[in-house]
Amino acid sequence: MNADSTNVGLLVRLMGAANERGRVIAANVANESTPGYRRQVLRFEEHLRAALDSGARELDAIEPELVTDTLTPAGKDGNNVNLELELNAGRQNRLLYETYAAILQGHFELLRAGIESGR
């Protein structure tokens, strides 16, 4: 692990995207019975991974993308929200957020150790 500040910036953006994704999941669950509602998803990690795979060095230009899910089949009322899947996505998203926070905390502790060892 290195205490490089670009990693900190990326982690903060990942946490921001996870918070935003939590909002999108909450909107899906709230609209569980709204006729014609289509669930939405927030894509960010996929885009980052694709950029890293293609060898891109500049990740700042990559923004989270809000996508309407038209692939999941809808019920009679035109609504395609599945409560169990959304709750699963919500729990997964929370764990992802906590993972980013734990890594970020590791960075801070490394920095603190570096500062204190110099005294």
Place this chain on the structure above:
Amino acid sequence: MEGVSRLFSGMRIAATGMSAERVRIDTVARNIANSKVTRTAEGGPYKRQVVEFEPILQRQADGREINAGVRVRAISNDEFSSFERIHDPGHPDADAGGWVTYPNVNATREMADLITAVRAYEANIELQENFVRMADRALRLAQ
């Protein structure tokens, strides 16, 4: 404060879901309570009520509209389900042939509706708890 209010907007969305589902639960309770009412102020038996939901859309600074939760658009009468007719000539609301028209409330359907609404209510609570734990985790970074 824009950033902070954004942090809590997810909790607000879950709260809109909870209050909309509670209206649905209240409506089921009203339907069941009135399931034997054969005479109303409007005339005729009680009519089953149904809740209609609609999304809350919020325009962002960049002109995009984002979903900010759900609200009840209307509580309307169910004009499609058929009424129950029971032959009971002694009933004060019986018609000339001795038939009484009972509300179009079906207890099984109401119970199914109630379970769906309660489950959705609980799902919103769980998401709200998720947000609390995420915010709590972020706070501990500062310690």
